[in-house]
Amino acid sequence: MQSTQKNIKNNDLLLEVNNLNVFFNTTDGLIKAVNNINLSINKGECLGVVGESGSGKTQTFFSITGLLSNNGYCKGSAIFKGFDLISSSKKERMKYLGKSIGFIFQDPMTSLTPHMKIGDQLSEISIFHDNLTKKESLKRALEVLDIVKLPKSRNLITSYPHELSGGMKQRIMIAISLMCSPELIIADEPTTALDVTTQSEILNIFNDLKNQLGISIILISHNIGVIAETSDNIIVMKDGSIVENGSTYNVLTNPQDKYTKLLLSCIPPWLDV
Amino acid sequence: MIKFITKRLLIAIPTLLIIIAFGFIMMRVAPGGPFTNERALPPEIERNIQEAYNLNKPLYEQFFIYIKNLSVGDFGPSFKYKDFTVNELIISGLPVSATLGLSSIIISLFLGSFLGIIAAVKRNTYFDYSVMSVSLVGICVPSFVMAPILSLFFGLYLGILPTSGWNGGSILNLILPITALSLPQIAVISRMMRASTIEVLNSNFIRTARSKGLKSSYIIRKHVIRASILPIIEYLAPASAGLMTGSIIVEQIFGLPGIGRYFVVGALQRDYTLVSGVMILYASLLIILILITDILRAYLDPRVKI
Amino acid sequence: MRLLKKTDNLEMSYSLKGRSLWVDARRRLFQNKAAVISLFILIFISIISVFGPFFIQYGFSDTDWSSIYQPPSLENGHYLGTDGNGRDLLVRILHGGRLSLSIGVIATFVSVFIGVIYGTIAGFFGGKLDTFMMRVVEILYAMPYLIFVIILMVVFGRNIYFLFIAIGAVEWLTMARIVRGQTISLKEKEFIETSRALGQSNTLIIIKHIIPNLAGPIIVYITLMVPSVIILESFLSFLGLGVQEPLTSWGVLISEGSREMETAWWLLIFPGSFMVITLASLNFIGDGLRDAIDPKEY
Ligand SMILES: Nc1ncnc2c1ncn2[C@@H]1O[C@H](COP(=O)(O)OP(=O)(O)O)[C@@H](O)[C@H]1O
Numbered sequence: 001m002q003s004t005q006k007n008i009k010n011n012d013l014l015l016e017v018n019n020l021n022v023f024f025n026t027t028d029g030l031i032k033a034v035n036n037i038n039l040s041i042n043k044g045e046c047l048g049v050v051g052e053s054g055s056g057k058t059q060t061f062f063s064i065t066g067l068l069s070n071n072g073y074c075k076g077s078a079i080f081k082g083f084d085l086i087s088s089s090k091k092e093r094m095k096y097l098g099k100s101i102g103f104i105f106q107d108p109m110t111s112l113t114p115h116m117k118i119g120d121q122l123s124e125i126s127i128f129h130d131n132l133t134k135k136e137s138l139k140r141a142l143e144v145l146d147i148v149k150l151p152k153s154r155n156l157i158t159s160y161p162h163e164l165s166g167g168m169k170q171r172i173m174i175a176i177s178l179m180c181s182p183e184l185i186i187a188d189e190p191t192t193a194l195d196v197t198t199q200s201e202i203l204n205i206f207n208d209l210k211n212q213l214g215i216s217i218i219l220i221s222h223n224i225g226v227i228a229e230t231s232d233n234i235i236v237m238k239d240g241s242i243v244e245n246g247s248t249y250n251v252l253t254n255p256q257d258k259y260t261k262l263l264l265s266c267i268p269p270w271l272d273v
Numbered sequence: 274m275i276k277f278i279t280k281r282l283l284i285a286i287p288t289l290l291i292i293i294a295f296g297f298i299m300m301r302v303a304p305g306g307p308f309t310n311e312r313a314l315p316p317e318i319e320r321n322i323q324e325a326y327n328l329n330k331p332l333y334e335q336f337f338i339y340i341k342n343l344s345v346g347d348f349g350p351s352f353k354y355k356d357f358t359v360n361e362l363i364i365s366g367l368p369v370s371a372t373l374g375l376s377s378i379i380i381s382l383f384l385g386s387f388l389g390i391i392a393a394v395k396r397n398t399y400f401d402y403s404v405m406s407v408s409l410v411g412i413c414v415p416s417f418v419m420a421p422i423l424s425l426f427f428g429l430y431l432g433i434l435p436t437s438g439w440n441g442g443s444i445l446n447l448i449l450p451i452t453a454l455s456l457p458q459i460a461v462i463s464r465m466m467r468a469s470t471i472e473v474l475n476s477n478f479i480r481t482a483r484s485k486g487l488k489s490s491y492i493i494r495k496h497v498i499r500a501s502i503l504p505i506i507e508y509l510a511p512a513s514a515g516l517m518t519g520s521i522i523v524e525q526i527f528g529l530p531g532i533g534r535y536f537v538v539g540a541l542q543r544d545y546t547l548v549s550g551v552m553i554l555y556a557s558l559l560i561i562l563i564l565i566t567d568i569l570r571a572y573l574d575p576r577v578k579i
Numbered sequence: 580m581r582l583l584k585k586t587d588n589l590e591m592s593y594s595l596k597g598r599s600l601w602v603d604a605r606r607r608l609f610q611n612k613a614a615v616i617s618l619f620i621l622i623f624i625s626i627i628s629v630f631g632p633f634f635i636q637y638g639f640s641d642t643d644w645s646s647i648y649q650p651p652s653l654e655n656g657h658y659l660g661t662d663g664n665g666r667d668l669l670v671r672i673l674h675g676g677r678l679s680l681s682i683g684v685i686a687t688f689v690s691v692f693i694g695v696i697y698g699t700i701a702g703f704f705g706g707k708l709d710t711f712m713m714r715v716v717e718i719l720y721a722m723p724y725l726i727f728v729i730i731l732m733v734v735f736g737r738n739i740y741f742l743f744i745a746i747g748a749v750e751w752l753t754m755a756r757i758v759r760g761q762t763i764s765l766k767e768k769e770f771i772e773t774s775r776a777l778g779q780s781n782t783l784i785i786i787k788h789i790i791p792n793l794a795g796p797i798i799v800y801i802t803l804m805v806p807s808v809i810i811l812e813s814f815l816s817f818l819g820l821g822v823q824e825p826l827t828s829w830g831v832l833i834s835e836g837s838r839e840m841e842t843a844w845w846l847l848i849f850p851g852s853f854m855v856i857t858l859a860s861l862n863f864i865g866d867g868l869r870d871a872i873d874p875k876e877y
């Protein structure tokens with residue numbers, strides 16, 4: 001398993017995280033939320049991250065993208081295409097954030113700015129990163145809305161977030177991350193807040209992004225069933241550490257860790273893997 | 274929009290009526306008021322008064338006449354300043370009070386919000402701490418302590434600013450009164466704005482904006498301010514009410530001939546017509562401000578339907 | 580019988596949880612240095628206001644024409660100086676403190692009483708009644724309430740008891756709003772539903788379950804309301820509409836002091852300082868309590 005990963009690494013490695021630790025200053029002292037994590041993802045691959053809630057999945061990827069809250073800090077390295085996201089200055093990191101790396105959050109209901117039109121929230125990102133004019137970037141917005149299969153996109157441009165359903169908002173979030181044609185999308189529990197039908201529609205979109213556009217995806221979930229179908233590799237986290245790491249097939253058919261077995265016992269039997 | 278304003282005005286009318294009724298009843302029941310028979314007056318004077326105020330008519334009719342007069346902007350004669358109507362007194366005080374009030378509300382809103390935003394963005398830095406300490410002073414030192422201290426220090430001790438008088442509204446005469454009046458409001462507004470900006474900065478949608486790699490200054494302008502200014506908009510009417518009462522003190526201390534000064538003199542001399550006239554004027558102003566607040570809120574927050 | 584037992588447990592577990600919450604809150608409050616220091620200052624000012632005058636050789640209305648406008652001095656026993664009637668300023672400030680503090684406390688309780696009852700009724704019964712009651716609050720909010728108080732004082736004379744009531748009667752609005760909001764969120768809680776299922780009357784539910792659980796926000800609000808009432812009283816006294824001679828309050832003293840500050844600065848500065856220090860302490864305690872009861876990490 002180790003050796004196969006090494007092989008691919010040399011071909012087209014996209015992101016490599018080494019010895020990542022995340023700490024929080026709290027009133028009860030210093031908390032270590034993420035403990036010495038190593039992971040890597042290649043171009044066009046999907047990496048699934050599972051673990052119970054509170055296991056440090058979110059904070060791992062917040063730390064890589066500089067989104068930790070004020071009382072948190074991290075140590076380690078996260079090399080994205082040869083560039084260390086963690087040791088770099090905020091200004092340099094901003095060139096990658098939103099441009100090459102898109103982030104999709106767990107709660108679509110509160111993740112869009114309530115007082116801005118959808119069109120503006122989409123277009124601002126390529127106006128900023130790609131120097132498009134407002135008109136060009138709205139045209140781009142219509143294209144990405146098509147990719148995320150939002151019907152009647154033209155009306156959407158002028159509507160406000162509160163006029164949309166949860167599923168639509170999450171598609172908008174995906175559309176935002178697609179605006180600048182990213183190479184990596186980090187999706188943190190993108191379907192947890194949604195109902196089952198919407199859930200599978202959203203997962204289908206991720207499948208398309210990977211298979212048709214060749215975008216690498218990090219798919220985070222507390223539910224191993226959600227990520228099993230899309231992921232090529234899986235890491236399992238518990239209490240801030242990785243307890244299992246391998247190809248989806250290996251992890252699902254031959255889990256080594258007790259905790260992984262427990263997670264697997266929760267998958268509905270009809271899921272075909 | 275027009276429907277919304279009409280609806281709001283329809284709510285405002287009963288409010289005003291209640292205030293007017295309060296003023297009206299007060300004049301009738303007040304001990305030593307114009308219409309109680311504490312003093313034995315010669316019968317012909319008694320009759321004159323009765324006629325002038327329509328006291329020989331039934332109570333509800335008196336009320337209607339009072340409202341009818343008010344609706345054309347006639348507050349009636351002053352009860353104590355024999356040769357003046359309430360209108361004349363109010364109009365003579367208006368330029369002073371309006372100058373003070375308007376400049377103070379504008380200064381408080383802009384300076385308060387500005388300081389609050391910066392303090393929130395730079396929270397837990399020395400800038401934040403100093404803004405918050407100064408604003409604590411503004412909150413803990415009431416205007417009737419601040420105003421005399423200001424005039425003691427800048428007027429008597431340093432001798433650089435005049436301590437009293439209107440002087441035709443010269444800037445120098447305005448500095449101390451406006452400072453004393455605005456300081457408590459700047460303090461409250463900057464704290465409010467700081468708290469609400471911090472809340473917005475911690476919200477999920479700002480995290481989204483940051484994940485887009487946008488510039489901080491852009492995020493604050495486009496994503497933060499419009500959401501964090503909402504509590505300040507709500508505070509517009511209470512702030513104005515605070516300024517109105519504050520100006521009563523400040524006009525007194527700095528010897529400015531404004532409406533607040535007349536109000537105090539009226540209150541001390543039991544000039545009921547003058548006092549209720551000022552009350553109705555201030556209440557109407559506040560009702561208009563609440564209407565403006567509602568419109569602004571709907572403009573800033575698309576979730577509010579108007 | 581069995582049902583009753585079940586609720587007993589429920590109540591017990593709730594109050595147990597409640598107790599540990601209060602223990603936590605107290606720990607957090609005592610960790611807050613500013614709040615602790617302020618608490619000591621406030622207690623100190625209250626104690627010297629109540630007991631101090633007994634230990635001072637001068638009475639608060641003793642005039643002494645041979646020593647008018649004496650600046651503060653240690654030698655003649657007028658530690659904070661005297662006023663234009665030769666009265667000792669320190670003893671007057673302490674007497675004024677008695678009055679200002681007790682008006683602050685009593686008027687606050689009047690307003691909390693009205694606000695809590697009004698707010699729980701509106702929040703608990705909801706529906707049309709709630710809409711109506713809150714509309715009334717909204718309308719009253721729009722009024723220049725201080726001007727109301729002034730007019731009330733003018734109409735009904737400058738009676739000190741009336742001052743308590745007048746201030747309390749206009750300050751209850753915010754309390755009513757807070758209590759209503761809390762009541763609505765409490766109403767949906769499990770333990771209230773259980774009581775309801777057990778057929779407890781509304782009054783009983785309000786008194787036994789709702790009001791005790793409002794303690795947190797009410798305490799915080801009281802500490803923030805007392806200073807605003809003290810300011811209000813001083814404001815009225817400053818205008819000559821509040822406390823009357825021979826009684827005195829900080830507002831009266833500040834008012835006299837500001838008229839005479841050109842000849843005797845201490846008449847303004849000392850009463851002002853007492854008041855400002857008290858207000859600042861109350862503010863710190865209020866902030867500390869709020870952070871302790873409802874901790875938010877910024
Ligand atoms: N701002 C913070 N301050 C202190 N602890 C935090 C903070 N944010 C997250 N944590 C802690 O970090 C741990 C990991 O959280 P997270 O990564 O969000 O878990 P999840 O796997 O559910 O995404 C949790 O135990 C959480 O309590």
Ligand SMILES: [Mg+2]
Nearest residue numbers: 054057058189
């Ligand atoms: Mg998470």
